[in-house]
Amino acid sequence: MAGRSEGLRLEPLWSAPEAPIAAVDARGGLLPPALAERYEGDLTVNLQLDRPTIVANFVSSLDGVVALGPSEPNTGGGEISGFSEADRYMMALLRGLADVVVVGAGTLRVGRRHVWTAAHLQPALTDAFAAWRSELWLTPQPTTIIVTASGNLDATHSGLNAPDVPVILVTTQDGADHLARLRFPPNVRIQVVGEGARVPAGALLEVIRGTGARLALCEGGPHLFGELLRSRLVDELFLTMAPQVAGRDATVHRLGLVEGTSFGGGLGRWATLSAIRRAGDDLFLRYRFGP
Numbered sequence: 001m002a003g004r005s006e007g008l009r010l011e012p013l014w015s016a017p018e019a020p021i022a023a024v025d026a027r028g029g030l031l032p033p034a035l036a037e038r039y040e041g042d043l044t045v046n047l048q049l050d051r052p053t054i055v056a057n058f059v060s061s062l063d064g065v066v067a068l069g070p071s072e073p074n075t076g077g078g079e080i081s082g083f084s085e086a087d088r089y090m091m092a093l094l095r096g097l098a099d100v101v102v103v104g105a106g107t108l109r110v111g112r113r114h115v116w117t118a119a120h121l122q123p124a125l126t127d128a129f130a131a132w133r134s135e136l137w138l139t140p141q142p143t144t145i146i147v148t149a150s151g152n153l154d155a156t157h158s159g160l161n162a163p164d165v166p167v168i169l170v171t172t173q174d175g176a177d178h179l180a181r182l183r184f185p186p187n188v189r190i191q192v193v194g195e196g197a198r199v200p201a202g203a204l205l206e207v208i209r210g211t212g213a214r215l216a217l218c219e220g221g222p223h224l225f226g227e228l229l230r231s232r233l234v235d236e237l238f239l240t241m242a243p244q245v246a247g248r249d250a251t252v253h254r255l256g257l258v259e260g261t262s263f264g265g266g267l268g269r270w271a272t273l274s275a276i277r278r279a280g281d282d283l284f285l286r287y288r289f290g291p
């Protein structure tokens, strides 16, 4: 399927006035000219001082659907965005800024050829992204972190086999036992955390911190994002609204799925809208979560 919104600028529509705050660490700023052609202005993420900052990126349909599976396996965010090229641009910019990209194993399983780098999404801008990361004193590529309880991964997945992309598989002891039977290339290491059946969100944060990262990008999927949100570890959400009504059961396929739990007290998590951009019919919303 051809990409929607090919070549469109992500034009700024509105941004919240920045509250005057004491000196903060920040990542980003004005984009270099090669990247600013389609994203004019500034892309800055304020960094937490006492822990890695976590921002998330999702694309949603108008009716809140972010994933079509499991009845439609091997479909991903592309089917939700209509393969929006502007959405891929936004994803690439966030990967360009991040020290690590974190995804759950469910997201890994939907596409065997995906690599979690900016260049994978925007190959024509490979040099521009490399120059930007170098200007920001970042490693050439973000580290990919895959979270899995089962360890049931495909070791031949492209995202695990790019020699220049470090990968950490964060798992349970059972998961590690399973992974030990597979053969991974030298850029992949396995890290066991906790003793339970799941990777606690706090332990995942410590793995991220252990890499020296200041900024982590969570690209989902819904289960992993839900757990991070519930643990109050998500600082910002970059949410693309794609102009389709997907018409699926939103309780199974919605953003931030947390099975059998709520965020406590039955109340949701509220966020503050901080910016809006538009590319054709796609809206790019940016929200900040409070502590």
Ligand SMILES: NC(=O)c1ccc[n+]([C@@H]2O[C@H](COP(=O)([O-])OP(=O)(O)OC[C@H]3O[C@@H](n4cnc5c(N)ncnc54)[C@H](OP(=O)(O)O)[C@@H]3O)[C@@H](O)[C@H]2O)c1
Binding pocket: 057, 058, 059, 060, 065, 066, 067, 068, 069, 075, 076, 077, 080, 103, 104, 105, 106, 107, 108, 110, 147, 148, 149, 150, 151, 152, 197, 198, 199, 200, 201, 219, 220, 221, 222, 223, 224, 225, 227, 257
């Ligand atoms: N629209 C979007 O922007 C977007 C973004 C991302 C993904 N998606 C879609 O979402 C769908 C996948 O949904 P999903 O909710 O299954 O995705 P997911 O959160 O990526 O994957 C869930 C799996 O990740 C592992 N996992 C997550 N949290 C864990 C934890 N705390 N401890 C241990 N393991 C953990 C488990 O793997 P094991 O099963 O190995 O134990 C779990 O089954 C796909 O269709 C994908 O394309 C959409």
